[in-house]
Amino acid sequence: xxxxxxxxxxxxxxxxxxxxxxxxxxxxxxxxxxxxxxxxxxxxxxxxxxxxxxxxxxxxxxxxxxxxxxxxxxxxxxxxxxxxxxxxxxxxxxxxxxxxxxxxxxxxxxxxxxxxxxxxxxxxxxxxxxxxxxxxxxxxxxxxxxxxxxxxxxxxxxxxxxxxxxxxxxxxxxxxxxxxxxxxxxxxxxxxxxxxxxxxxxxxxxxxxxxxxxxxxxxxxxxxxxxxxxxxxxxxxxxxxxxxxxxxxxxxxxxxxxxxxxxxxxxxxxxxxxxxxxxxxxxxxxxxxxxxxxxxxxxxxxxxxxxxxxxxxxxxxxxxxxxxxxxxx
Amino acid sequence: xxxxxxxxxxxxxxxxxxxxxxxxxxxxxxxxxxxxxxxxxxxxxxxxxxxxxxxxxxxxxxxxxxxxxxxxxxxxxxxxxxxxxxxxxxxxxxxxxxxxxxxxxxxxxxxxxxxxxxxxxxxxxxxxxxxxxxxxxxxxxxxxxxxxxxxxxxxxxxxxxxxxxxxxxxxxxxxxxxxxxxxxxxxxxxxxxxxxxxxxxxxxxxxxxxxxxxxxxxxxxxxxxxxxxxxxxxxxxxxxxxxxxxxxxxxxxxxxxxxxxxxxxxxxxxxxxxxxxxxxxxxxxxxxxxxxxxxxxxxxxxxxxxxxxxxxxxxxxxxxxxxxxxxxxxxxxxxxxxxxx
Numbered sequence: 232x233x234x235x236x237x238x239x240x241x242x243x244x245x246x247x248x249x250x251x252x253x254x255x256x257x258x259x260x261x262x263x264x265x266x267x268x269x270x271x272x273x274x275x276x277x278x279x280x281x282x283x284x285x286x287x288x289x290x291x292x293x294x295x296x297x298x299x300x301x302x303x304x305x306x307x308x309x310x311x312x313x314x315x316x317x318x319x320x321x322x323x324x325x326x327x328x329x330x331x332x333x334x335x336x337x338x339x340x341x342x343x344x345x346x347x348x349x350x351x352x353x354x355x356x357x358x359x360x361x362x363x364x365x366x367x368x369x370x371x372x373x374x375x376x377x378x379x380x381x382x383x384x385x386x387x388x389x390x391x392x393x394x395x396x397x398x399x400x401x402x403x404x405x406x407x408x409x410x411x412x413x414x415x416x417x418x419x420x421x422x423x424x425x426x427x428x429x430x431x432x433x434x435x436x437x438x439x440x441x442x443x444x445x446x447x448x449x450x451x452x453x454x455x456x457x458x459x460x461x462x463x464x465x466x467x468x469x470x471x472x473x474x475x476x477x478x479x480x481x482x483x484x485x486x487x488x489x490x491x492x493x494x495x496x497x498x499x500x501x502x503x504x505x506x507x508x509x510x511x512x513x514x515x516x517x518x519x520x521x522x523x524x525x526x527x528x529x530x531x532x533x534x535x536x537x538x539x540x541x542x543x544x545x546x547x548x549x550x551x552x553x554x555x556x557x558x559x560x
Numbered sequence: 561x562x563x564x565x566x567x568x569x570x571x572x573x574x575x576x577x578x579x580x581x582x583x584x585x586x587x588x589x590x591x592x593x594x595x596x597x598x599x600x601x602x603x604x605x606x607x608x609x610x611x612x613x614x615x616x617x618x619x620x621x622x623x624x625x626x627x628x629x630x631x632x633x634x635x636x637x638x639x640x641x642x643x644x645x646x647x648x649x650x651x652x653x654x655x656x657x658x659x660x661x662x663x664x665x666x667x668x669x670x671x672x673x674x675x676x677x678x679x680x681x682x683x684x685x686x687x688x689x690x691x692x693x694x695x696x697x698x699x700x701x702x703x704x705x706x707x708x709x710x711x712x713x714x715x716x717x718x719x720x721x722x723x724x725x726x727x728x729x730x731x732x733x734x735x736x737x738x739x740x741x742x743x744x745x746x747x748x749x750x751x752x753x754x755x756x757x758x759x760x761x762x763x764x765x766x767x768x769x770x771x772x773x774x775x776x777x778x779x780x781x782x783x784x785x786x787x788x789x790x791x792x793x794x795x796x797x798x799x800x801x802x803x804x805x806x807x808x809x810x811x812x813x814x815x816x817x818x819x820x821x822x823x824x825x826x827x828x829x830x831x832x833x834x835x836x837x838x839x840x841x842x843x844x845x846x847x848x849x850x851x852x853x854x855x856x857x858x859x860x861x862x863x864x865x866x867x868x869x870x871x872x873x874x875x876x877x878x879x880x881x882x883x884x885x886x887x888x889x890x891x892x893x894x895x896x897x898x899x900x901x
Binding site for chain 2: 266267270272273276279280283370376377378380391392399464467468469470472473474475477478516517520521523525526527
């Protein structure tokens with residue numbers, strides 16, 4: 232459940248609020264100190280730069296809230312879209328290629344979910360293994376090189392240049408998916424069940440909730456979100472470079488979810504936490520790029536701020552008996 | 561008369577000798593020397609990954625040449641992992657079937673230096689390619705990255721044309737890789753001498769296209785009057801190109817990058833205006849330089865580590881104006897020729 236912090240007094244400073252306050256503070260300082268930071272264009276750039284990351288984090292969030300983790304998201308994102316583009320280049324019709332790849336994406340989601348829910352293998356191992364499998368299979372059997380270009384004048388390439396009111400389409404898709412996820416988690420029965428299952432899976436099952444099918448559904452959702460993020464990446468860059476699987480993107484996704492206050496032990500947090508985590512990441516990276524700080528120092532500053540927020544949260548909100556017993560991942 | 565006969569006989573003998581001369585030429589001993597030195601020799605290529613154009617181009621040409629002299633050619637694919645590359649080299653050194661020549665593309669200045677020294681001490685020739693390292697290889701075959709940076713800087717100044725002052729942005733790779741550091745040094749050496757040039761920003765992309773797009777988008781907002789950008793690799797320059805396209809500045813910002821000169825990666829994108837100029841490597845020449853060094857080293861009899869020459873490949877800035885049909889090479893055609901699927 233979303234932590235019911237009060238505005239003042241004890242409990243007012245939970246991690247979510249600390250991170251939000253940090254993001255606002257950096258935003259305020261940067262607006263005054265950096266010329267060109269507080270402009271409509273730059274704010275659009277900030278939101279856009281974290282749109283794909285945010286979409287991935289939404290998918291990750293629903294899995295984490297249900298006390299799981301999906302480490303195969305980046306592999307699904309890169310390899311599904313790379314396979315789709317390669318099939319097109321091989322001459323397959325658009326409809327057939329898309330159907331095939333979508334079936335693959337849903338299939339991987341189902342497989343992840345099945346192994347976690349029914350074979351009861353820890354999610355960490357299942358998704359780590361499926362990530363390697365997806366990458367290895369597609370890289371060796373389907374595509375010939377790391378990067379696969381989007382065919383000329385294909386709808387994916389056109390999608391990248393779609394804008395409304397000078398705002399790129401990714402921002403709207405991120406907003407729409409965030410809204411859909413919010414409505415799902417807040418107002419649907421299965422959405423509420425995600426919290427119960429994440430908070431106490433055994434009790435949820437004993438209470439008669441379809442805990443296992445729900446678990447499978449969550450991995451299918453995260454796989455679908457990964458595919459959408461991949462299409463948007465290819466739309467913008469006009470190619471899909473599968474090297475991203477080796478990058479730190481996966482940690483960034485988990486970080487955005489966790490830093491916003493979604494506990495790795497499950498049952499806590501929501502869409503709002505993802506948005507706050509994404510906001511801090513976006514504002515921080517943009518400000519550091521404007522100041523022209525080299526990448527190694529950027530990573531240092533980013534990790535220091537994140538670590539500080541976590542330590543501060545640990546001091547203000549010490550772990551109680553329940554969280555200690557339950558443990559994190 | 562006797563004398564005449566002997567002269568005749570001598571003449572006949574000379575004639576006979578002359579006729580047998582072609583038979584002697586057919587016994588040229590050189591091919592045998594060549595064959596005994598090269599036949600059955602093992603050559604192993606360990607690039608940073610096999611999944612990008614340069615590595616596949618090198619492998620195609622090397623395979624064709626090594627097959628031709630009866631050697632064995634193998635590749636290892638570390639897939640951008642430094643550890644996997646180190647493991648491949650370690651395994652190669654310690655296996656019973658050691659390679660005779662190890663061709664290594666080092667990920668940075670130091671990671672493989674010790675391993676490569678060990679390989680040399682085991683009697684393996686080590687050829688370093690494309691990325692410099694702190695190690696005396698039996699040959700370095702690849703680009704002079706400082707010179708490459710100078711060429712990029714000159715190309716961007718030319719691309720900026722009448723703009724004054726010329727505001728230029730750099731999208732660097734990272735702060736550890738020699739290719740990025742030397743490239744930067746070469747660029748700044750040229751740009752620093754120009755009075756009219758100002759480098760307004762120099763973020764890193766970490767060789768990632770999405771990061772390149774985000775930093776370029778920010779750069780263009782902060783400095784809308786930028787006339788040229790140098791992105792340090794065509795592998796991520798698609799990101800910088802996307803940011804320029806999104807800002808609607810294709811006609812105003814001249815994008816320079818560098819790459820292996822593969823058709824789809826470079827020339828097609830120069831033709832459609834994505835890149836203004838690409839400093840390309842002559843891949844065929846570079847690969848044949850490797851082949852020459854392999855043939856030389858295996859016949860030289862010198863112990864590994866005797867000399868460490870630098871065989872720099874010629875580079876050229878390719879633009880729409882000077883691009884010809886043969887400015888780039890076609891990976892698919894090259895693979896087909898070498899019989900690689």
